[in-house]
Amino acid sequence: GAVVSQHPSRVICKSGTSVKIECRSLDFQATTMFWYRQFPKQSLMLMATSNEGSKATYEQGVEKDKFLINHASLTLSTLTVTSAHPEDSSFYICSARHIALNTEAFFGQGTRLTVV
Amino acid sequence: QKEVEQNSGPLSVPEGAIASLNCTYSDRGSQSFFWYRQYSGKSPELIMSIYSNGDKEDGRFTAQLNKASQYVSLLIRDSQPSDSATYLCAVSSSGGSYIPTFGRGTSLIVHP
Numbered sequence: 296g297a298v299v300s301q302h303p304s305r306v307i308c309k310s311g312t313s314v315k316i317e318c319r320s321l322d323f324q325a326t327t328m329f330w331y332r333q334f335p336k337q338s339l340m341l342m343a344t345s346n347e348g349s350k351a352t353y354e355q356g357v358e359k360d361k362f363l364i365n366h367a368s369l370t371l372s373t374l375t376v377t378s379a380h381p382e383d384s385s386f387y388i389c390s391a392r393h394i395a396l397n398t399e400a401f402f403g404q405g406t407r408l409t410v411v
Numbered sequence: 412q413k414e415v416e417q418n419s420g421p422l423s424v425p426e427g428a429i430a431s432l433n434c435t436y437s438d439r440g441s442q443s444f445f446w447y448r449q450y451s452g453k454s455p456e457l458i459m460s461i462y463s464n465g466d467k468e469d470g471r472f473t474a475q476l477n478k479a480s481q482y483v484s485l486l487i488r489d490s491q492p493s494d495s496a497t498y499l500c501a502v503s504s505s506g507g508s509y510i511p512t513f514g515r516g517t518s519l520i521v522h523p
Contacts, residue, residue: 338513388454398503399460402456403454405454407452
C-alpha cells in the first residue's frame with residue numbers, strides 16, 4: 296500500500312521557537328501534498344496545498360509567513376511553524392496524493408504539537 | 412462554497428449490527444468520494460473510495476453513491492467494537508487539482 300511517514304509524531308516546544316514537521320511518501324511519488332490542522336473533536340482544516348517545485352497555496356486565513364511549507368521533492372514536504380505560540384498547539388497532519396492514482400490521498404501519522 | 416455534511420452522532424449500534432453512515436455534498440461537479448476512518452488521537456485512514464453511482468463492496472464495508480441526490484453512504488456489516496471511530500466523508504471535484512473537502516465526521520460507537 297501507499298505509505299506516508301510523518302515525523303515527529305509528538306513535539307513540545309517553547310513559545311517563540313520554530314518547529315519543523317516532515318512528511319515523506321515512502322513507496323510512491325506524490326505530486327501534491329496537503330497539510331491539515333485538527334483541533335480536538337473538530338474536523339480537518341486544510342491549511343495549504345503544496346506541489347513539488349512550486350510555492351504552496353495557502354487557504355484563506357492561514358499565515359504563509361508563519362507556516363512555511365517547502366516541497367523539495369516528489370517524496371518530501373516540510374511544514375515549519377515559526378515563532379510558535381500556545382494557540383498553535385494542535386494536531387498537524389499531512390497527506391500525499393499518489394502520482395499514479397491521481398485522486399486518492401494517503402495520510403501521515405500526524406504530529407501532536409504542544410507549545411508551552 | 413463546497414460543503415460536505417455529516418451527522419456528528421454519536422451513532423451507537425450493537426455488535427453484529429449494520430452501521431449506516433451518511434454524507435451529503437453541495438458541489439454537483441464532485442467526482443471522487445472517499446470514506447476515512449479516524450481513531451481518537453490518530454490520523455485518518457482511507458477505507459473506501461467510490462467514483463460512480465451504485466454500490467462498491469470491500470469486505471464488511473459497502474459504499475453507496477447517488478450523484479443525483481448528492482448523497483454517499485457507508486455501510487458496515489457485522490459491526491465490531493474495533494469499528495468504533497470517527498468516519499470522515501471526503502469529496503473532490505474532477506480535474507487535476509484534487510483538493511478534497513472533508514465533512515466533520517460521524518462518531519460511531521459499537522457496543523458489545
